[in-house]
Amino acid sequence: MSGLEDLYREIILDHYRNPRNRGELPSPPARRAEGFNPLCGDEVVVYLDLDEDGIVRDVKIDGQGCSISQSSASMMSAAVKGKTVSEARELIRAFKAMMSIHEHRLDGDGTEVVEVVAPDPTVELGDLGALRGVVKFPVRIKCATLSWNTLAQVLDEAAAGPERPSEREAG
Amino acid sequence: MAPERPSEPMTAVATPIDGATVKKDFPIFRRDTPLVYLDSAATSQKPQAMLDAMERYYESTNANVHRGVYAIAEEATAEYEGVRRKVARFIGAPSERSVVFTKNTTEAVNLVAHSWARTHLRAGDAVLLTEMEHHANIVPWLMLREERGIELRYVPIGDDGKLILDDLDELLDGVSLFGFTAMSNVLGTLNPVRHLCDAAHAAGAVVLVDGAQYVPHLTTDVSELGCDFLAFSGHKMCGPTGIGVLWAREELLDAMPAFLGGGEMIRDVRLDGWLPNDIPWKFEAGTPPIAEAVGLGAAIDYLKGLGMPAVREHEMALTEYALRSLQERHGDDIRIFGPPVASDRGGVISFDYKGIHPHDVSQVLDQAGICVRAGHHCAKPLMRRLGVGATARASFYVYNDPSDVDALSESLGAASDLFLPA
Numbered sequence: 373m374s375g376l377e378d379l380y381r382e383i384i385l386d387h388y389r390n391p392r393n394r395g396e397l398p399s400p401p402a403r404r405a406e407g408f409n410p411l412c413g414d415e416v417v418v419y420l421d422l423d424e425d426g427i428v429r430d431v432k433i434d435g436q437g438c439s440i441s442q443s444s445a446s447m448m449s450a451a452v453k454g455k456t457v458s459e460a461r462e463l464i465r466a467f468k469a470m471m472s473i474h475e476h477r478l479d480g481d482g483t484e485v486v487e488v489v490a491p492d493p494t495v496e497l498g499d500l501g502a503l504r505g506v507v508k509f510p511v512r513i514k515c516a517t518l519s520w521n522t523l524a525q526v527l528d529e530a531a532a533g534p535e536r537p538s539e540r541e542a543g
Numbered sequence: 544m545a546p547e548r549p550s551e552p553m554t555a556v557a558t559p560i561d562g563a564t565v566k567k568d569f570p571i572f573r574r575d576t577p578l579v580y581l582d583s584a585a586t587s588q589k590p591q592a593m594l595d596a597m598e599r600y601y602e603s604t605n606a607n608v609h610r611g612v613y614a615i616a617e618e619a620t621a622e623y624e625g626v627r628r629k630v631a632r633f634i635g636a637p638s639e640r641s642v643v644f645t646k647n648t649t650e651a652v653n654l655v656a657h658s659w660a661r662t663h664l665r666a667g668d669a670v671l672l673t674e675m676e677h678h679a680n681i682v683p684w685l686m687l688r689e690e691r692g693i694e695l696r697y698v699p700i701g702d703d704g705k706l707i708l709d710d711l712d713e714l715l716d717g718v719s720l721f722g723f724t725a726m727s728n729v730l731g732t733l734n735p736v737r738h739l740c741d742a743a744h745a746a747g748a749v750v751l752v753d754g755a756q757y758v759p760h761l762t763t764d765v766s767e768l769g770c771d772f773l774a775f776s777g778h779k780m781c782g783p784t785g786i787g788v789l790w791a792r793e794e795l796l797d798a799m800p801a802f803l804g805g806g807e808m809i810r811d812v813r814l815d816g817w818l819p820n821d822i823p824w825k826f827e828a829g830t831p832p833i834a835e836a837v838g839l840g841a842a843i844d845y846l847k848g849l850g851m852p853a854v855r856e857h858e859m860a861l862t863e864y865a866l867r868s869l870q871e872r873h874g875d876d877i878r879i880f881g882p883p884v885a886s887d888r889g890g891v892i893s894f895d896y897k898g899i900h901p902h903d904v905s906q907v908l909d910q911a912g913i914c915v916r917a918g919h920h921c922a923k924p925l926m927r928r929l930g931v932g933a934t935a936r937a938s939f940y941v942y943n944d945p946s947d948v949d950a951l952s953e954s955l956g957a958a959s960d961l962f963l964p965a
Contacts, residue, residue, distance in 0.1 A: 375910075376961070380961060414902075436932045438902035438903050493962070512906070
């Protein structure tokens with residue numbers, strides 16, 4: 373059994389107790405998306421303000437959840453602020469790779485193929501690396517990825533055009 | 544009409560249950576690491592006698608039911624139908640014809656929503672539920688609302704976790720069906736089933752009772768409860784997963800159209816038509832969960848051996864001990880949801896501890912081998928009503944004893960040390 377210290381690293385607890393970028397942004401102009409973890413009832417709202425060059429001018433996080441989902445959201449907000457949309461997408465991909473979330477599909481002859489998404493060594497995860505221990509607690513991976521899925525959703529909607537209200541189950 | 548106390552038939556004084564002794568009947572407690580299992584409201588642990596019965600069935604009797612004329616097929620059919628009689632006796636049903644085997648409580652509720660409700664309900668007809676229902680007794684009705692345009696109403700709950708019944712007669716006015724849980728899976732609240740059934744019948748409504756949390760823990764007699772439909776699951780009462788029960792009054796079942804189509808549920812099939820089988824088989828399409836029925840029968844024997852009045856006494860004493868000791872030790876740091884008095888509730892205690900998220904509380908407790916549920920317990924409308932996203936929930940059964948409560952109480956401090964250091 374893994375020890376709790378693998379999961380609840382000090383930096384995680386710090387982000388949980390003192391969440392960064394907590395609050396709301398006027399929407400519009402900011403984009404807003406909600407994510408739910410249907411297993412535990414956690415909810416996260418991501419507000420994203422992109423400037424005309426596609427750089428994250430501001431980001432705010434609202435909602436409620438456990439220490440893992442809240443600290444992950446807090447770290448995410450700190451990590452994407454000032455980044456371009458494509459850098460933010462790279463971060464999402466790198467974070468999910470760290471969470472060992474891989475693509476599963478069936479091959480032509482029915483064998484399951486797991487495409488391991490290798491972490492991109494050029495993407496600097498910084499504090500986010502503290503969440504690596506979550507992988508040893510599989511039930512909590514969804515907590516850690518909730519805000520990232522919601523960020524991906526907000527980016528998708530921004531790319532799709534004019535804002536519209538949205539709600540989805542993040543998973 | 545004043546609400547009556549939750550119906551609780553009393554019989555002869557029962558031999559008290561000793562949780563530590565009962566634990567020896569459940570092999571899971573022989574694990575190398577300590578196991579403090581406080582999640583029986585999700586699923587109960589399984590006694591050796593039940594596991595043996597299923598294994599014996601597969602090893603010595605296995606055959607499909609209601610088909611072959613050879614010896615083991617007849618034995619399998621006799622065992623399967625024997626459990627139906629056993630279930631009928633266990634819930635005080637006048638006849639085993641009124642006992643339909645389903646997959647679980649959820650399927651039993653869906654059977655009512657599909658077969659009875661789609662026959663009787665039209666746009667504008669009303670169904671009354673309560674704010675404390677499990678999703679299993681909300682979503683099938685929301686689906687029917689989308690499909691048929693029925694109206695849904697909800698009995699509200701008060702801050703004490705009990706239904707507010709002041710306006711019950713107005714809420715029931717014009718209602719076709721009243722569906723409610725006999726015992727809340729979150730709050731533990733025991734609802735006044737008989738009173739609610741009488742009020743519903745006076746208003747011309749039929750009553751569906753979700754007995755998932757009630758039947759495993761209290762003596763159940765459908766004629767005393769007064770309901771028309773009763774749904775429950777085997778796996779919460781020492782039985783296996785994959786089998787549940789819908790009991791219904793025979794005349795209702797007789798008039799209801801079949802639910803799923805296939806083998807077993809027919810009397811005759813031609814290329815251009817079919818005739819349904821008699822009840823209850825009309826509602827049991829395909830090969831049923833035979834071994835699971837055998838397991839359920841053994842689970843009922845096991846519970847009867849303990850005595851259902853003794854089961855209730857044991858859990859009420861444990862709940863009383865837990866309410867008292869948790870509050871004594873943790874004071875205002877713990878907020879316990881639901882009725883404050885143990886006699887008003889079953890062995891389910893949902894709580895908030897110092898505002899620490901239930902996921903985190905549960906993770907810390909897991910380090911000490913303590914299993915509690917953390918989440919919304921498939922009752923999101925109730926969570927919204929309580930103003931929380933989730934709760935931690937400890938629930939008791941026959942194998943729990945005060946030492947399990949003490950372990951929970953003790954370990955809560957560790958959560959506080961981690962998340963709220965002084």
